[in-house]
Amino acid sequence: MALTHNQIIQDIENKKYAPVYFLYGDESYFIDQVMDKIEHSILPESEKSFNQVSLYGREVDFKQVADHARQFPMMAERKVVLLKEAHFMRDFDMLQSYFENPSPHTILAIAYKKSTDKRKKVFKTLLKESVTLESKKLYDNQVAPWIEKYIQSKERKIHPRSAMIMASMLGSDLNKIANEINKLCLLVEEGAVIEESLVFEQIGLSKEFNIFEMQSAISARDLNKAMGIAEHFAENHKDHPLPRELASLTNHFQKLSLAKAHVNLGDVEFARKVGLYSPRFAREYKLGAKLYSFEEITGSFRHLLEADKKSKGVGAHKASPESIWFDLIFNIVNRQ
Numbered sequence: 001m002a003l004t005h006n007q008i009i010q011d012i013e014n015k016k017y018a019p020v021y022f023l024y025g026d027e028s029y030f031i032d033q034v035m036d037k038i039e040h041s042i043l044p045e046s047e048k049s050f051n052q053v054s055l056y057g058r059e060v061d062f063k064q065v066a067d068h069a070r071q072f073p074m075m076a077e078r079k080v081v082l083l084k085e086a087h088f089m090r091d092f093d094m095l096q097s098y099f100e101n102p103s104p105h106t107i108l109a110i111a112y113k114k115s116t117d118k119r120k121k122v123f124k125t126l127l128k129e130s131v132t133l134e135s136k137k138l139y140d141n142q143v144a145p146w147i148e149k150y151i152q153s154k155e156r157k158i159h160p161r162s163a164m165i166m167a168s169m170l171g172s173d174l175n176k177i178a179n180e181i182n183k184l185c186l187l188v189e190e191g192a193v194i195e196e197s198l199v200f201e202q203i204g205l206s207k208e209f210n211i212f213e214m215q216s217a218i219s220a221r222d223l224n225k226a227m228g229i230a231e232h233f234a235e236n237h238k239d240h241p242l243p244r245e246l247a248s249l250t251n252h253f254q255k256l257s258l259a260k261a262h263v264n265l266g267d268v269e270f271a272r273k274v275g276l277y278s279p280r281f282a283r284e285y286k287l288g289a290k291l292y293s294f295e296e297i298t299g300s301f302r303h304l305l306e307a308d309k310k311s312k313g314v315g316a317h318k319a320s321p322e323s324i325w326f327d328l329i330f331n332i333v334n335r336q
Contacts (some may be wrong), residue, residue: 005030016133019102024112029174050074057085062094087114143167155190160278162196200325219288234322242311259289303331
């Protein structure tokens with residue numbers, strides 16, 4: 001049975017257990033959350049020393065796992081076996097017979113942090129006979145909403161722009177993001193808002209020089225401000241790698257191209273049509289849609305592609321980050 005990580009955790013809290021949990025996929029965060037719940041919530045501390053064991057795929061073979069899982073619990077109702085890093089097991093497939101007939105006295109939780117070939121017999125059996133969680137990496141546009149929801153679960157709030165800033169600078173590693181949010185929550189009381197200034201301060205970003213300020217300056221055709229941010233990016237190119245920032249600007253102009261067709265809509269409908277995370281960003285994109293023609297937006301994609309090629313050494317020998325940024329911003333923002 002395929003469930004979400006929240007559904008599995010809810011079932012465990014309600015003492016509704018399964019003989020086998022198969023937690024797999026490329027996103028470790030959700031797998032870790034369920035494994036942690038199983039490890040710390042099923043058996044009381046007094047029973048764990050005899051009836052709970054953690055095994056690691058690098059260190060065990062299928063026989064050791066099966067032997068532990070088939071042992072009867074000692075003076076307890078059940079036993080818990082945690083198989084961590086199962087994707088490193090060379091003979092994982094050999095557990096097939098156990099999965100077909102698991103012990104009713106054991107809860108076997110498997111953390112398999114890798115995608116699987118669902119055509120293989122062992123995975124077909126697991127997907128059919130066990131409780132499964134497929135833990136997928138979030139798409140880029142899903143990270144900021146996830147940040148908001150996670151912060152809400154901590155009884156705090158955050159503005160959409162601040163959530164987007166965190167998503168942009170921290171990437172899609174949810175364990176890393178959760179750790180940063182937990183640090184922020186220590187500094188903010190329950191019910192309060194995690195302000196943008198605190199996000200910048202704690203994550204080590206510049207409030208004045210970041211990709212969102214760059215996008216705002218470009219939308220407003222503020223050449224001086226955009227050039228100032230470009231200079232900062234060039235001087236700190238390790239913190240602002242060109243490929244990442246160019247990808248953000250490309251996405252920005254893709255939204256501007258959509259904004260041209262919907263500029264007269266109300267902010268909520270405009271945000272939906274353009275694909276904005278929040279209606280709060282409608283004003284910025286409406287301004288850009290008015291200040292840039294379709295031809296200029298189309299030309300911007302050409303300039304961004306050229307900058308990307310230069311950053312990779314294509315068509316330009318030893319082009320510096322400074323020259324790439326200055327040429328790009330001048331060509332996009334300057335009115336011809």
